[in-house]
Amino acid sequence: MTAAYVALEGGHVLEGRGRAPGTAHGELVFTTAYTGYEESLTDPSYEEQVLTFSYPLIGNYGVREERFEDDRVHPRAVLAKELTADVVDWLDSEGVPAIDHLDTREVVTDIRDGGAMKCGIAVGEDVTQEDALDELAACKSMSEHTDIGTQVSVDEPIVHGADNDGPDVALVDCGAKGSIVDSLLDRDATVHVLPYDVAAADVDALDPDVLFISNGPGDPANYEDAISLVQAFVEETPVAGICLGQQIVAEALGGTTTKMTFGHRGVNQPVLDLESGQVVMTTQNHGYTVDDPGDHLEITQVNVNDDTPEGLDGIQHDIITRQYHPEANPGPEDTLDFFDDVLAMAETHATTAVPADD
Numbered sequence: 001m002t003a004a005y006v007a008l009e010g011g012h013v014l015e016g017r018g019r020a021p022g023t024a025h026g027e028l029v030f031t032t033a034y035t036g037y038e039e040s041l042t043d044p045s046y047e048e049q050v051l052t053f054s055y056p057l058i059g060n061y062g063v064r065e066e067r068f069e070d071d072r073v074h075p076r077a078v079l080a081k082e083l084t085a086d087v088v089d090w091l092d093s094e095g096v097p098a099i100d101h102l103d104t105r106e107v108v109t110d111i112r113d114g115g116a117m118k119c120g121i122a123v124g125e126d127v128t129q130e131d132a133l134d135e136l137a138a139c140k141s142m143s144e145h146t147d148i149g150t151q152v153s154v155d156e157p158i159v160h161g162a163d164n165d166g167p168d169v170a171l172v173d174c175g176a177k178g179s180i181v182d183s184l185l186d187r188d189a190t191v192h193v194l195p196y197d198v199a200a201a202d203v204d205a206l207d208p209d210v211l212f213i214s215n216g217p218g219d220p221a222n223y224e225d226a227i228s229l230v231q232a233f234v235e236e237t238p239v240a241g242i243c244l245g246q247q248i249v250a251e252a253l254g255g256t257t258t259k260m261t262f263g264h265r266g267v268n269q270p271v272l273d274l275e276s277g278q279v280v281m282t283t284q285n286h287g288y289t290v291d292d293p294g295d296h297l298e299i300t301q302v303n304v305n306d307d308t309p310e311g312l313d314g315i316q317h318d319i320i321t322r323q324y325h326p327e328a329n330p331g332p333e334d335t336l337d338f339f340d341d342v343l344a345m346a347e348t349h350a351t352t353a354v355p356a357d358d
């Protein structure tokens with residue numbers, strides 16, 4: 001049998017069944033999602049993390065490319081109670097180690113008690129516990145990945161929907177899920193997908209109707225270029241953000257962010273809209289949160305479980321952000337109207353903007 005070890009921060013080593021070989025390390029996190037494993041495994045926000053599925057059976061409806069959010073698997077390794085052969089074959093072909101027959105209740109309890117932690121993975125015929133411990137020793141914390149954007153962003157700008165009639169969206173790609181682009185295209189927008197460190201002059205040249213900061217992995221404080229971009233454009237251009245995007249907008253406007261103990265990852269996170277009093281079910285995948293929105297943003301939505309900010313609006317500026325994933329995929333589609341609100345904001349700006357003097 002193929003040996004499989006997970007070395008947890010603190011030195012405790014778990015043993016499971018090796019399904020896809022390899023060694024890896026990353027921050028150990030869990031998702032409670034009971035569906036959407038293809039979308040989660042291709043979500044760039046999972047870069048440099050090891051993903052534990054708490055739902056016991058993963059892979060029961062196969063693997064289909066049309067459900068992918070990106071062109072590769074992003075978690076460094078995958079842990080589960082039971083993985084089907086379809087998922088194992090896929091992970092194997094991508095070189096991503098996979099382990100099952102783990103007591104994932106124990107793994108999740110460890111993460112809930114100890115917080116998201118570093119881990120080392122070793123799977124293979126000849127691997128030992130020492131190999132997993134060596135991987136653990138090589139593991140950095142998420143905030144130490146100071147240039148993680150380069151691993152998940154486009155290298156060059158890409159335009160989608162150039163002939164569309166809707167607003168021009170400058171989407172700063174910090175690891176954008178494909179569904180965010182699709183949600184904007186579905187609403188007739190032209191989407192300019194831009195590198196995470198795009199220069200302000202290049203955004204200016206596009207004269208976008210909205211600056212949209214995507215989701216993405218890691219510590220928002222490390223995205224200095226995107227933070228500066230928001231500061232440079234917020235007076236003149238509407239701003240939107242999803243997940244990491246909300247955190248970057250808060251950082252840019254005098255707010256603060258903080259690392260959560262074990263984050264929110266799942267497809268049934270309840271969110272309360274403070275104005276309407278309505279609760280919606282949302283998809284989430286984040287380990288950081290806005291701590292203090294600062295003086296320029298107001299909290300419009302909160303997480304029912306722990307009161308963390310889930311939506312922000314600009315007080316003086318046109319800004320809308322969400323901490324959850326309104327594009328769903330996986331998860332409930334209760335919140336797709338976020339994209340209508342963003343594009344309405346962009347259109348209002350486009351029709352009321354005062355032309356610059358020659």
Ligand SMILES: NC(=O)CC[C@H](N)C(=O)O
Pocket residue numbers: 045214215216217218219220242243244245285286287288289
């Ligand atoms: N999905 C995301 O955009 C994740 C945001 C950020 N990297 C976090 O973990 O909080």
